[in-house]
Amino acid sequence: MSINLKSLIPVLKAEWIGSDTDIFVDHISIDSRSLQNGSKTLFFALSGVNNDAHLYIPELIENGVQNFVVQYIPENCSGKANFLVVKNPLDALQEFAGYYRDLFDFPIIGLTGSNGKTIVKEWLNFLLSPDYNIIRSPKSYNSQVGVPLSVIAINGKHNLGIFEAGISTVNEMVNLEKIIKPTIGVLTNIGSAHDEGFQNLEQKINEKLLLFKQSEVIIYQKNEIVDLCLKEFLKDNDSAERQLFSWSFTDNSADVFILKKENKNDTTIIQYKYKGETFSLEIPFSDSASIENAVSCLLVLLYFMYDFGTIQNRMQMLYPVRMRLEVKNGINNCSIIDDSYSSDFQSLKIALDFLESQNKKNASKTIILSDIVQSGFSNEELYTKVAQLIADNKVNRVIAIGTTISSFAAKFSNCITFQNTTEFITQIESLNFNNETILIKGARSFQFEQIVSLLEEKTHETVLEINMDSISHNLNYYKSKLSDDVKIMVMVKAFGYGNGGLEITKLLEHHKVDYLGVAFADEGISLKNGGIKLPIMVLNPESTSFPSIIQYQLEPEIYSIKGLNAFLKIAREKNLKDFPIHIKLDTGMHRLGFEEHNLNELIETLKGNSSVKVKSVLSHLATSDEVKHFDFVLSQINLFDQLSSKLISALNINPIRHILNTSGISNFPNAQFNMVRLGIGLYGVSNDPAEQKYLENVGTLKSIISQVRTIPNGDSVGYGRRFMAEKETRIATIPIGYADGISRLWGNQVGFVVIKNQKASIVGSVCMDMLMVDVSHIDCKEGDSVIIFGESPTVIEMAEALKTIPYEIMTSISQRVKRVFFR
Template identity: 40%
Template structure:
């Protein structure tokens, strides 16, 4: 969220004028995509004209959604009739206006900003550096590959004042672009990854490209680069003051020496500092690309003041970056290296290095597309041929119009196709046997289709978590709240079965205010995985007091005795701790009752070591209208008890009473914070907004075997299932040990097979169950959806007389979780 602006300020910043509307309404969101509306009343939509669409065409739709502020192109002819509440600001070029707004917001941020550019590795260095810095700092970083003329300003708008450091990526394809990015990013620390052939055709020479890229660093205090990259190193050393340059190298002679010793599945990096002190880092990879990228990140972290030990803690938690050199199982014991979004000479070089580092296979096979935006094609393809022959590639599949120039330079048997579809039509998985296959090509060739064709189908059960759907649900509930209302998200019980660490990480990116777990151990696990949000522990135990303090966790205190125990612990150890007071207004589970408030106030006075972070209560029946009177009584009692406590404090704790159901039913009682639980995971228990939420979880399995049975034959243990006519059954790879409830036996459960709902037949077994697929076309290996889009979790729960919470939390840890963004 940006620092708030008034329309009058926007006019001044973008050098525009107010066409219509008020100059005094608050703006705290800026968007360019009509799908990204969260807070319509305070959002400014910048109408950009793209190759395929014009933002001005979406203004009518956005106005209906409640958006009231628009930055438009002067003379665009927008009809403002019927939009009397709208504020329209006109300027010569909305894209320039967007960039000027970003530059203004960047000037308001006073902490370090890291700017990363180069031909390859920018996104990985950004992600890894962000993860390393996150061990010590609150880090903002540009999402995915937001490094363009539009992506950079959107990234800057995501920097908040609480962020201690920001990491931004800058990419260009022609002259005059970097100066615009540099004006916005204003990098205090620069990183130059390398120089390659990507986007070469936009420049007259590689020297011109170097000159343009390094404009990012004109105001940087320090510039990190690899001295072994001779051309870029010479340019930087010739054009920037020596005291600003921070170099690293495999060999002595640079600011930092980082030599590498590879082992089977990891590498040791020996760091020699300028003061000649030594430190050894361990990283979980051995390929040249990753080792270069991680050393850029290490040196940048050192330059920003991190200690080597802290950096190693970050390295221990490095996560893979999507779409970068991933290994997948292929046909007939082959391995597939997926590099389907890479397309320049430097990238090919690194990918081939990665390929060379894999275990030996019978053949090396390369799928390669035309090299796009590479400048001098003849020179580039000669180098491609040299690389392929040097790495002893046995077989090449070439795709494109230019790549056949390689035909006479490669080994016999290599084949070329004009497009990916032609290749796929002739691709036979059986021609591969124990091969190592590298697939690398430009995005527009769609080489992911090749990878999908070559991947071995993995049988088994998997829980897919759609993080975009989670974001959608989070934003849906945010629209029901006032802008200042904080959100605590419940990630107890393994985040309702979804996997607490990954979901907590995503919530941290969404800027949730608090997390809540059931037990101290759950909070410790999140801290150990790098989660820095405040965490409330609902059921702390006396024996966990040490870990509460050690891992900065905030316990719920629910009784005078527990308050006394925790207070004495803190006093004896000379500690202070934030706590949350549970007030019992009718749940009658845990919590202080109204007649205990006086005793509680005395305890608060006696133990100032305990700071009250919040007061809260649990509503008994917020999801049912039948309990409305009781819920309102609870809320009024909570307000009364809270007031009695806070009037005796010198500070104001947060108050929260509403759960997911309460946010919908009683928004007027949102107070300072709400607790978002089951709603985040796609279940609206009130039934009022079922269609507004998206299921985030899809539980899938596969068919292991299909059998044809005759009428009267029985199925499963105790012969509980019986065929009422001749038909077919399928055995699927999920059972009650996976969390598939045994109550789904004998037709109570249904699953989705090729778009058709089919019933469970017989008893659910420990590791599998059977379904009646009579009349449905299917084959062994087909995917079966247990729940997800098309098969409602709420309906399934109703079929066995339980609630969605139970089904979600029952999924066994042996079921693989897969997280994705669609």
């Protein structure tokens, strides 16, 4: 983004008070606390019920912010900055977002409804991301402020947008429509959330449909009420180009008719009819809400004209969105369904359906429920409906928390009431939770996360959590640096740099990377056995592995005449034709590869040979991350260009050429050739501190506290008595050690772990299976979570302290440490 302030004066209908309009801004902010605020920031001073951002303008000016959109200029600020004075800064923010949206011309999917917006958005992002560079609302940014902030994040690299729009009353959607201007409209489930803001259901639907005033198509679940509203909507917003694209479980006149839903364990087979043909697909869910959301996604894919095979493959990979209805192991053989963030009638129905699908065999069902908000009903009507709903779902026990729901306790069977969460917590031991499935559902104000924490089973294990969303983010970050015709190879050697091989590789295959790189044949064989279809290059093949490489259709790197002759001998014996190989040139790394003096012999050996085909020519940079050696890197690149060009000319071939690694992608963009090799950058690590802030952490190594003890002054900890307490000290023992990959050099107060967001220094030597930390300053107990590395400390920090590199830290984590993958 680079916007001239002068151009915004008519857009915002603003009065200009400042010194210079010839200023460009590249950042929009509404948060005075943001460290991103600077001289090129345009700050919108929003005012709300509890806050007025104008009060923070003097401090912002002191911190270098020079450009503001304000309703008034604060005292003593005139002449110190540039001000665009408007009637309402929120309206101005929305006007700016609409203006900014018009600078781009690509498809925008607009989502609205009562339920499912965020899930459908995240799923569509997953389903479409292999083919599009998508901008989408972060989290649930669907409000009057959230929508403009989402849209302002568009940049020139994006070619598809997915934005949510949420409203709670009339006259709100008209503002969001002007900002999003969706070309594709998706109406998700219409429920009772925010009913109190509308006279009736029809008014709510009519208001939501306003989002689609300029949409080419409206995707929706067909029913009588929505059809009537759409009929009126089309009269008022007539467009010959508009298409209605409907689906239904019950109305076979819908464009997509769901013939059958068949639950199969935790999956659902959906059979549907479209354009006279019948298809079926499988999704990894069985609850009704997920099925509805998946069908909405299906229609979008059909509208985008995806083939059936692609739809089936992608839909079966859908995943739970981590924001609600999260299943956790509970104490005493209980299961916990965590829906502790909201409480409305429609979502209660969905949660109870989910409770049934997750209930263990022969286990009783319990619901812990707070006062219900945003129902649209009178209390009498609401709790009558709730009681009936709970009875219909055969819930064995109801625990009601809140003054309102408690006053209707008589409507429920087997109901225990508490006035507030604190009262419940004080009596939790007497409730004897045992072998039951517990749905915990409460409005945010009740802070039911405290209840979840108390009832959740404390797991005693060390795990490496891998954030797959971060993998996708980092991949797309580096893709954005490449020219359109440049391919990308991703290195997944060494068990995915310690993060896990097959799971990450499946995600990379979903994102349609061009090649995978492994070090040895057995790594490639493991991936092929796991079903990976992408071409896999083996960078360090041993001659003894050539038969297996051929058997599993791997592609060897050839770096010597001896190796080439050995492979050609086997290739001739097996009567191979054009088997792909990759020629490695040594341009200065002096590790592996053909040097300039033996290039002629290489050419003569390959000339006229039909057994193999040179798929690519590559080399390896030695110092792409060190500025002081950049001249050497340039010499390598020039030599590679010369040698590879000679090889290509002599053999009359057109192979892929590649030399750049992760650092090279960022530092030498003019040497991308035909392909680049992305390594540690995928896993969230850059050698450039300036670039690091754009990457997301992928791996978080976690453990728990096994035991806490207090030792007196003068006592020691661990082998060799290398730590001596100089005062009474609380020591926590963590079940992870050097056998898990934690260097012994990280002990003896060099390193630390994080407990409850506080650093705890490692004391004494790191043991094979344990380490000890000083928690004298931390209020912690046995079972509390411990971060070994992740956001803090980072593997970069650890590497610097240990005088090594992040690669070593990551690849050292033992495979006895369980990897947990999540999106």
